[in-house]
Amino acid sequence: MPKVFIIILHWNNLSDTLECLQSLQKIDYPNYQVVVVDNGSKIKLKVKNEKLKVIYNQENLGFAGGNNVGIKYALEQGADYVLLLNDDTITAPDFLNKLIETAESDKKIGLAGPKIYFYGQERIWSAGGKLNWLYNKGALRGWNEIDKGQYDFPKIQITSHLTGCCVLVKRAVLERIGPIAEDYFLYYEDTDWSLRAKQAGYECVFVPSAKIWHKISRSAGAESSAYIYYHVRNGLIFARKFAPWYIKPFIHLDALWRIKKQFIKLIFFPKKRTWARAILLGIKDFYLGRRGKILK
Secondary structure (H helix, E strand, C coil), rough: CCCCEEEEEECCCCHHHHHHHHHHCCCCCCCCEEEEEEEEECCCCCCCCCCCEEEEEEECCHHHHHHHHHHHHHCCCCEEEEEEEECCEEECCCHHHHHHHHHHHHCCHHHHHHHEEEECEEEEEEEEEEEEECCCCCECCCCEEEEECCCCCCCCCCCCCCCCCCCEEEEEHHHHHHCCCCCCCCHHHHHHHHHHHHCCEEEEEEEEEEEEEECCCCCCCCHHHHHHHHHHHHHHHHHHCCCCCCCHHHHHHHHHHHHHHHHHHHCCCHHHHHHHHHHHHHHHHHHCCCCCCCCC
């Protein structure tokens, strides 16, 4: 059976990481190795287990940089597949078997992702992806919908992109398109990766029978200044790289409109000033060509 390296990026989130590792002990796929990349955490993970390798980064390299350390290690160790998995997830015992079975069924399949629920619920967090060029982003299909089987057929579905929360990637894809782009530092790098794979001739597929549960933004801090900043700046970077030619002129018009809105917020809406500053900084840094880590 193909050798799978499961890469978990850990950053100051010890309790969730341990719960994730505990759920992986119950999976029924036999040929796997877990690699935890400690991304400069203050709280170090120390576990003795033959199926667990811990790599310690000296600093926070972001989602892309941290995972790329694990990907490099996996390829050096002869991985057939790499699975990126968020540390704040819980997995069903058969999720990896379902993903591998699907990926092995067709050489054109390069990336495969599961159905992702909100933690402890049957409410969907992601059932594949859909691109929304109006907002310069890759959206989550099925987000916040109660699962009534509406995304269960067909059993394998081609999707625009897959979230880095949980994505299985073939070695051939990694060798062809390279690691995750580190320009973004945080957010959009997984969508970028999916589109690069598609450009190389591979398909991204959603596998509804594979299931995991996600606690959502435990490390990053949902709707913090950094969250807003990276979404704004990186959405612009992503759109400039991949948007259709007829969309690209509107990217700059949208940025101009957003700048005007933020100045209004700064003047008249004191409670919204923090977000307004983050948005303005994200737009500014996009045009100044500032990439990678800016805000913590």
